[in-house]
Amino acid sequence: MGSSRLAAAITVLFASAAACASGDRTFERQVPAEAHGVVDISNVSGTVVVTGWDRPEVSVRAALDEGVERVDVSTDHGRTTVKVVLPHHGHGGDADLHVQVPKDSELAVSAVSADVATAGVTGVQRLNTVSGDITAELGGSDLELKSVSGNVKLKGHGQPARLHVSTVSGDVHLEHGAGDLEAGTVSGTLVVSLDSARSVRARSTSGDVHFEGKLARGADFDATSVSGDLNVRASAESGYAYEISTFSGDISNCFNATASERGHMPGRTLQGTRGDGAGHMHLKTMSGDVQLCDRK
Amino acid sequence: MSGADERKVGSLRELSPAIEPARDLWPQIEARINAERGTAAPPRPARARAVPPRWLAAAAVVASVAVGVWIGRSLLPASRPGAQSPISASRASFADVPTALDVAYVSDPRYQRDRAALMKTLQARLAALPPPARAKVMASLADIQRAKQDLQNALGKDPGNALLQELLVNTYQDEMRVLTDVQASDPGRGI
Numbered sequence: 001m002g003s004s005r006l007a008a009a010i011t012v013l014f015a016s017a018a019a020c021a022s023g024d025r026t027f028e029r030q031v032p033a034e035a036h037g038v039v040d041i042s043n044v045s046g047t048v049v050v051t052g053w054d055r056p057e058v059s060v061r062a063a064l065d066e067g068v069e070r071v072d073v074s075t076d077h078g079r080t081t082v083k084v085v086l087p088h089h090g091h092g093g094d095a096d097l098h099v100q101v102p103k104d105s106e107l108a109v110s111a112v113s114a115d116v117a118t119a120g121v122t123g124v125q126r127l128n129t130v131s132g133d134i135t136a137e138l139g140g141s142d143l144e145l146k147s148v149s150g151n152v153k154l155k156g157h158g159q160p161a162r163l164h165v166s167t168v169s170g171d172v173h174l175e176h177g178a179g180d181l182e183a184g185t186v187s188g189t190l191v192v193s194l195d196s197a198r199s200v201r202a203r204s205t206s207g208d209v210h211f212e213g214k215l216a217r218g219a220d221f222d223a224t225s226v227s228g229d230l231n232v233r234a235s236a237e238s239g240y241a242y243e244i245s246t247f248s249g250d251i252s253n254c255f256n257a258t259a260s261e262r263g264h265m266p267g268r269t270l271q272g273t274r275g276d277g278a279g280h281m282h283l284k285t286m287s288g289d290v291q292l293c294d295r296k
Numbered sequence: 297m298s299g300a301d302e303r304k305v306g307s308l309r310e311l312s313p314a315i316e317p318a319r320d321l322w323p324q325i326e327a328r329i330n331a332e333r334g335t336a337a338p339p340r341p342a343r344a345r346a347v348p349p350r351w352l353a354a355a356a357v358v359a360s361v362a363v364g365v366w367i368g369r370s371l372l373p374a375s376r377p378g379a380q381s382p383i384s385a386s387r388a389s390f391a392d393v394p395t396a397l398d399v400a401y402v403s404d405p406r407y408q409r410d411r412a413a414l415m416k417t418l419q420a421r422l423a424a425l426p427p428p429a430r431a432k433v434m435a436s437l438a439d440i441q442r443a444k445q446d447l448q449n450a451l452g453k454d455p456g457n458a459l460l461q462e463l464l465v466n467t468y469q470d471e472m473r474v475l476t477d478v479q480a481s482d483p484g485r486g487i
Contacts, residue, residue: 112481113426130481131429148425148477149432168474169432186436186470205470206439226443226463245459247450265454286447286463 027062029073036123037078039101042110044086046094052103052120052139058082059100067093103139115150133170138163138177151188158195171207197221197234204228208288212296215240221281229288232281235296239275244283244290254293407468414475421478433478440471 033039035056041048046065058080062071067090072083082099086092095114101107101121108126109116115132118125122139129150136143138156145152145165152165152172160179165172171188174181178196184203192202194213202209204225215221215236223230229249234240244251244259247267251259259270274294283290422430447464451457 113429131426131432146477148481149429166473166477168477169436184470184473186474187432187439203466203470205436205443205467224463224466226447226467247454247457247460265457266450267454267457267459284459284463286443286450286460 024063024065025068027064027071028060029071030057030059031073031075031080032056033058033075033080033102033105034078035102036104036106037080037102038106038108039080039082039099040108040110041082041097041099043084043095043097043114044092044112046084046114047096048109048111048114048116049096049098050107050109050116050118050121051098051100052105052122053100054103055100056102058102061098063096065093065095067091068095071095071097156195160196160198214296215279217278219279221279223282224284225288226286227288228285229290230283230285231291232283233293233296234281235294236275236279238278239273239294240279240281241273241277242271242281242283242292244270244292246285246288246290248287249285250289252289252291254295407472411472411475414472414479417479418475421481425478425481433474437471437474440467440474443467444471 033056039050039058041050058073058075060071060073060082062084064071064084067086069085069087072081072085074081080101082097084095084097103120104123105121106123106126107118107121109118109128111129111132113131114129115134116127116129117135118127119137120139121137122141124141124143125136125139126144127134127136128145129147131149132147133150133152134145134147135153136145136155138154138159138161140157140159140161142162143154143164145154145163147167147170149169150167151170152167152174154163154165154172154174154177156174156176156178158176158178161177162180162182163174163177164182165174166184167188168185169187170185172183172185172190172192174183174192174194177192177194180199181192181194181197182201183190183192185207186205188204188207190202190204190207190209190211192200192209192211192213194200194211196214196216197219198216199220200211200215200222202211202223206227207225208229208231209223209225210231211221211223212233213235215234217236217238219236219240221232221234221240223232245267246269249268251268251270253270255274257270257272259268261268270292281292283292422433425433444464444467447460447467451460451464454460
């Protein structure tokens with residue numbers, strides 16, 4: 001259901017991009033590629049849609065508006081490079097790329113304002129944008145994602161992987177992830193759902209953090225913010241020891257534990273253990289409110 | 297420098313919506329555009345290339361100046377002669393005891409050198425971002441400044457608070473990460 005929705009979204013994105021670009025130049029090229037090779041794609045503006053397939057080749061289709069000079073496609077020693085080239089002078093233009101890659105490829109996409117979408121890629125993904133939004137399907141391999149102001153939507157299938165996501169102001173939505181997550185934002189909102197987490201490190205300055213999911217035995221969970229709220233609903237079969245600290249925020253929970261004041265000093269803390277206490281949970285804020293529940 | 301110039305900008309909303317250059321830059325811009333028109337090679341027939349309208353050039357200059365003013369007011373308080381850094385200003389109002397953080401971060405020459413280097417190019421990088429992205433990043437940097445100030449104020453009330461010290465260190469690290477990411481955002485390639 002989720003996959004079909006993602007595929008539909010990608011189809012709509014590509015179709016609308018193609019429609020917008022109607023009347024502009026088109027570009028098509030196929031080059032042979034290794035099944036576990038590297039595919040490096042860069043585009044400034046427009047869209048980048050990448051899908052994995054079973055063929056040992058990279059296919060590039062593009063719609064280019066008049067501000068784009070050309071698309072370079074080259075392959076060398078297992079690395080295929082797709083690069084949208086803009087003229088040295090002028091404002092440049094949009095290029096809408098649809099790239100099909102061997103599904104086990106290691107994928108690297110670099111964009112400025114172009115939106116990026118990936119689906120069906122099971123190799124490592126490195127996705128970077130400045131202001132473009134990123135939509136990616138997690139394929140069980142590691143993901144490294146960085147955006148300045150673009151919003152991020154990630155959808156996994158519960159396969160464990162190392163996920164490293166950072167934005168400055170973009171919001172992050174992650175569904176059905178698993179494994180190890182390190183996520184950071186300054187003012188974006190982090191909304192994370194993990195089917196099984198071994199370790200979670202979430203950090204925010206002013207953005208709120210929402211987590212829902214299940215912790216593996218002995219998992220470590222660490223979330224901090226300065227003024228953002230932390231809302232955590234984490235269950236764990238073997239439980240966890242928790243420690244919550246806030247300087248001026250409120251602490252609430254679903255198991256009726258009472259936070260303690262720090263005597264005459266400002267601040268509240270709440271410590272305790274749920275279940276066997278095999279995992280560890282640390283939640284810290286300066287002025288944000290903290291909510292913890294051990295039920296999903 | 298007047299007291300009004302010393303005022304810190306806590307929010308983008310506090311900036312004037314129409315910041316004008318201190319002097320009329322248009323004659324220079326116009327002369328340069330005309331000079332470039334005169335010397336530019338004729339466009340290749342395969343590619344149509346529109347000359348950017350004058351208002352775009354003027355808007356770019358105004359955006360650059362606005363970003364510069366914002367950086368100068370909100371991110372470079374120590375660069376003004378006689379101005380106190382947020383750390384020293386906040387501490388002066390509460391206590392004179394240096395915290396471990398001063399030693400670890402603010403007084404570290406490498407940190408200061410790296411931050412200064414990033415700040416030098418921040419204006420150009422921000423000006424090169426698409427306007428909506430630029431506004432978002434500036435808002436985030438303002439959030440970081442506000443967070444640092446709030447944490448320093450709270451540390452003034454409770455200097456030994458390990459939670460606040462940790463969060464302040466995190467915030468300094470986050471600021472460096474943002475400056476590095478913005479620095480790495482090449483309009484020609486991405487990040």
